[in-house]
Amino acid sequence: MKGTKPRVLVLRSSENLAETCAELRKASIECIPVEAIRAEAVAQEGRLMRSMIASADYVIFTSKNSIAFSKSYFSGVYAGHKFLTCGISTKTFAEESGFRVSYAPKTGGINAVIKWLKAKRPGPVLCISGESSSNDFLQVLLRGFTVIEVGVYRIKRLRPKIPAEAITGISHVLFFSSAEVDVFRDAVASHNGLDFDSVSAVCIGRKTFERAAAIFRKPVLSRQNGIAGAIEAIKNG
Known part of the structure; x- marks a missing residue:
């Protein structure tokens, strides 16, 4: 919602998570980091x-x-x-x-x-x-x-435990890959009653967007790749 500070769940690789969250915080976006995947x-x-x-x-x-x-x-x-x-x-x-x-x-x-x-x-x-x-x-x-x-x-897809209280009130979930969407789906499967119809999934790349569309009612495809495009999409939606 415009005028409200975004609260974003970020699922990223262990190599990129800290950098991504640092850039989001510079843009005054609250970040909830989750290590979702690891490259080997x-x-x-x-x-x-x-x-x-x-x-x-x-x-x-x-x-x-x-x-x-x-x-x-x-x-x-x-x-x-x-x-x-x-x-x-x-x-x-x-x-x-x-x-x-x-x-x-x-x-x-x-x-x-x-x-x-x-x-x-x-x-x-x-x-x-x-x-x-x-x-x-x-x-x-x-x-x-x-x-x-x-x-x-x-x-390697990880199996993070995402407690329900950590994602209550989030405005967006940020995905840079379809693998991160899969990890999110599996991690929140046990959270019965959580309503994600009001949450925007911001997606980098067409494949990521298509995977997120199976879970979220209103996924958003970033107009450009990378963190700058993600920040723009979050602030516009």
Whole structure:
């Protein structure tokens, strides 16, 4: 409700929870933090990974985790690559990690990246993502491109206990991934009588939005990816 300080339940990974809540509090948004998921490395064969990187013209990072768990393989093989990220916060993290990003959409995620690529000269594409991510459609949509996808991390869904009193009176729930929606659903399943019809689910990304729509009556899709888009959506709704 406008004029009332938002009270937001935030379900994030252990790596991002503190930073997200700090940004929300700077914006005068009350934050209830819940560690919902954890990223774990998937072992890669170093020589093969470096070979795939060296042969690529375009490298897509789908998330900050895809950068964090792969950047050690990039030493000495940056030259000539065009790095693409599926969002602004991922772009920021990529640049902080030493990558020069050629394109990062404010909205649209991987679909916006595909659209950008289709206007470019075809070449080898390396998509670095999570192990469970499925971007098989990349090869279909990017005709003329050779696409290789590597999963460098996996998401572990945690089982947090969210007491009913902690979520009484919340105005929003903030989700950055569909995995966080799943954790929320399972965590609140035992809270009989809680009415979430009056709670807005603020979602980053179309897939997250679609998953939240199965639980919430009025999920909101952020107009841009990242924390800035989340804050805008919370304050507007």
